[in-house]
Amino acid sequence: MNIQVYKPSQQAIGQFDGGKITEQKPIGFPGEGSHVKRVGPLFYWAWAKAEKAGYIPLHPHQAFEIITYVIEGKAEHGDTLGTKSTVGPGGIQIMQTGSGVSHEEGFVGPNMEGFQIWFEPFVKEAVKRKPSYTQFAHEELPTEVKEGYRLKTVIGEGSPVQLVADVQLFDLEINDGESLEFPVPDNYCLAMLAIRGNGAVNDTDFQHKDFIVLTAYGKTNALIEAKKGEKLRLIAILVPTEVDYPLYRK
Structure with a gap:
């Protein structure tokens, strides 16, 4: 990882x-x-x-x-x-x-x-x-509310959004001092933007407006935590690190 x-x-x-x-x-x-x-x-x-x-x-x-x-x-x-x-x-x-x-x-x-x-x-x-x-x-996009967090699937399982590219997109809210464990498959990346609050992922700290990229080598669980006194909100995108077609060169 x-x-x-x-x-x-x-x-x-x-x-x-x-x-x-x-x-x-x-x-x-x-x-x-x-x-x-x-x-x-x-x-x-x-x-x-x-x-x-x-x-x-x-x-x-x-x-x-x-x-x-x-x-x-x-x-x-x-x-x-x-x-x-x-x-x-x-x-x-x-x-x-x-x-x-x-x-x-x-x-x-x-x-x-x-x-x-x-x-x-x-x-x-x-x-x-x-x-x-x-x-x-x-209202058409599935949302899971648990004690400590809210997980909305914008693109992915249960969402009506259908794309050709292999992507999933989530809108995450984690309450003050709480955490969410998020599975990341082998050879996938979890790219996250902190739009509210400060937090940490697997003990790596980040702040409001930071962009975080976690790359999994082997199946990984990303433990995402809100700092004490903070309510954390992240936009998170899960994508493969590589695909089986050539990508446009920037």
Whole structure:
């Protein structure tokens, strides 16, 4: 097992609409300066915020599977498939961009907060598929509540979200001083962003806004703990370290 913690200074930053939308990027695009270039099929990860509202005009995508997951506020979406839609807190938008689609985005507050994350299927096969758009509200995604934690499966077993790339995505909340044991299969990575509070994973400390990448060599249990006096919230993505198709070179 290997655990790496990347501070905000080791992540990329970005902005849109004259700074109305700001981003911290655990995994950025080439040249943006993020220390982590990708994690298996996890290609790009941006944590976006808009105090009031911001807009990104129509632009094209191809092949990648792109999700927008909302924490606060709402995300608006329009595309060349004819879609016009909005999702609120806890909701997810999914674009499987296939042979090509253009879309526009709005991030609406107050204090909008969400993620855009790109996953990479086999590009040569993906570009042959018809592009599609789907979305699901918070209430449609399975949530397990136990004493000490809440585990929401955004992508994975029980979720209605279906992707081609081998990925699972979780929204975790761990109460003050409590812990959660999370299984990580052999040759998989658990990539986590601490969006609230401070904690530790297998005795490795991390702080709010840190990006943590745990790589398993042999089946591993990640013991994730909230520090005393802290309520911890993490967005966690489980992906294989390697896939059986060539990945796009950044």
